Amino acid sequence: xxxxxxxxxxxxxxxxxxxxxxxxxxxxxxxxxxxxxxxxxxxxxxxxxxxxxxxxxxxxxxxxxxxxxxxxxxxxxxxxxxxxxxxxxxxxxxxxxxxxxxxxxxxxxxxxxxxxxxxxxxxxxxxxxxxxxxxxxxxxxxxxxxxxxxxxxxxxxxxx
Amino acid sequence: xxxxxxxxxxxxxxxxxxxxxxxxxxxxxxxxxxxxxxxxxxxxxxxxxxxxxxxxxxxxxxxxxxxxxxxxxxxxxxxxxxxxxxxxxxxxxxxxxxxxxxxxxxxxxxxxxxxxxxxxxxxxxxxxxxxxxxxxxxxxxxxxxxxxxxxxxxxxxxxx
DNA sequence: TTATAATAGTTGCAAATGCAATTGTTTCAG
DNA sequence: CTGAAACAATTGCATTTGCAACTATTATAA
Numbered sequence: 001x002x003x004x005x006x007x008x009x010x011x012x013x014x015x016x017x018x019x020x021x022x023x024x025x026x027x028x029x030x031x032x033x034x035x036x037x038x039x040x041x042x043x044x045x046x047x048x049x050x051x052x053x054x055x056x057x058x059x060x061x062x063x064x065x066x067x068x069x070x071x072x073x074x075x076x077x078x079x080x081x082x083x084x085x086x087x088x089x090x091x092x093x094x095x096x097x098x099x100x101x102x103x104x105x106x107x108x109x110x111x112x113x114x115x116x117x118x119x120x121x122x123x124x125x126x127x128x129x130x131x132x133x134x135x136x137x138x139x140x141x142x143x144x145x146x147x148x149x150x151x152x153x154x155x156x157x158x159x160x
Numbered sequence: 161x162x163x164x165x166x167x168x169x170x171x172x173x174x175x176x177x178x179x180x181x182x183x184x185x186x187x188x189x190x191x192x193x194x195x196x197x198x199x200x201x202x203x204x205x206x207x208x209x210x211x212x213x214x215x216x217x218x219x220x221x222x223x224x225x226x227x228x229x230x231x232x233x234x235x236x237x238x239x240x241x242x243x244x245x246x247x248x249x250x251x252x253x254x255x256x257x258x259x260x261x262x263x264x265x266x267x268x269x270x271x272x273x274x275x276x277x278x279x280x281x282x283x284x285x286x287x288x289x290x291x292x293x294x295x296x297x298x299x300x301x302x303x304x305x306x307x308x309x310x311x312x313x314x315x316x317x318x319x320x
Numbered sequence: 321t322t323a324t325a326a327t328a329g330t331t332g333c334a335a336a337t338g339c340a341a342t343t344g345t346t347t348c349a350g
Numbered sequence: 351c352t353g354a355a356a357c358a359a360t361t362g363c364a365t366t367t368g369c370a371a372c373t374a375t376t377a378t379a380a
Contacts, residue, residue, distance in 0.1 A: 010277060010280075011284075011289070011292045011293065011296060012277060012280035012281055012283075012284050012292075013277060013280065014296050015280070015284055015292070015295065015296060015299070016186065016280060018296065018299040018300065018303055019179065019182055019183055019186060019299070020183065020186075020205075020226075021226060021303050022179055022299060022302055022303050022306060023179055023180065023183035024226040024227075025226065025303065025306035025307060025310055026176065026179060026180075026306060028226075028310055029306065029309065029310050032310075040335090040336085042336080042337095045180075057358080057359095058358075058359065058360095059357090059358060059359080066180075066181060066184040066185065066188075067184075067337075067338085068337065068338050068339075069358080069359070069360085070337075070338070070339080070359085070360070070361075071336075071337050071338075072359090073359065073360055073361085074336085074337085074360095074361095075336095077360095090358095093345075093346075093357095093358080094344080094345055094346085094358095095344070095345045095346070095357065095358040095359070096345090096357090096358055096359080097358080097359070117170060117172060117173060120170075120172035120173065120175070120176055121172055122309055123172075123305060123306055123309050124171075124172050124175055124302065124305070125305070126301060126302075126304075126305040127298070127301060127302065127305075129171075131298060131301075132171045132172075132175070133171065134294070134298065135175065135295075135298045135299075135302070136171060136174050136175060136178065138287070138291060138294065138295045138298070139175070139178040139179070139182060139295075140178065141286060141287060141291075142182055142284065142286075142287065142295070143178055143181050143182050143185065144286075145283060145284070145285070145286040145287075146182060146185035146186060146189065146283055147185060149189065149282055149283050150185055150188055150189050150192075158338070158339075200365090200366085202366080202367095217328075217329095218328070218329065218330095219327085219328060219329080227367075227368085228367065228368050228369075229328080229329070229330085230329085230330070230331075230367080230368070230369080231366080231367055231368075232329090233329065233330055233331085234330095234331095234366085234367085235366095237330095250328095253327090253328080253375075253376075254328095254374080254375055254376085255327065255328040255329070255374065255375045255376070256327090256328055256329080256375090257328080257329070318368075318369075
């Protein structure tokens, strides 16, 4: 039987916990910032990912954001109602919709991006530039392996 | 106006995205494992955190898990119904409940922990031991600063 | 001592989100 | 060409979760 499991956790388990904690703390901080602009973190993510000129497919967004397609549909519903984005039927494939930023969407994106970026600078500010670059390269390595090992079994989300 | 925002993201913004992606991928992988044991990742986290002997307060769990107190209440409701944990009133403070693992809870925890750990070894397996230790120290640094900068403004969750 | 504040836990409610099923469109094998 | 399979998006439904309000208990101050 495992005793004092809290103390004897392995490196892998420590990564696991750290990533969970960091994600939650980061997200809580985001909410504090984004609330001022009436945005959720998911909406902000859409705002930053969208191409304002030609737009993106919902499917593409769902792939990039690693969330279910239905989630994107509803996210875009909200943001369209708020006049931040607009859907345009794709002329080359009548099944698909392209979503692009409206001028208001672009304006809001730029304003929020700046505020969010400043906040991130504070929140990651205790790392040196070198540490930041190192961390990024390690995290990229982790991400690619996670994607790989997950993809082996099935799709990430919305598998059918 | 920010053009090609996807390409020119700053180190801070890259951290931001990486951590989001890694969290989602990690969680999706967890679900694949834990489904076999009829556990959600939150339930598994409770299982691993609980002290089987003297138990923990719900409040403590909520602090550790960085989630709202009501979330813990309902998690414990589920797990108590599944005979994995039990509530015991704290004799020293009649407001508080202590939650401890049942024998079934301990048995399940040990079985699942092993499976989960093996899976983590694969999923983090492309990092060398040295890289893993390095990553942990960097992540710990990030976590502590996130906690700090968040705490300055208010509580993490369930603020009233 | 007593009234007020703080604390632990619970409950109601709304929002976010994944999965399954559905609709309309395209692709491809025969 | 035609029917079957694949695909993009949407909708219904269930689950998870945070916030606010509430109850019961303890701590503090006057």
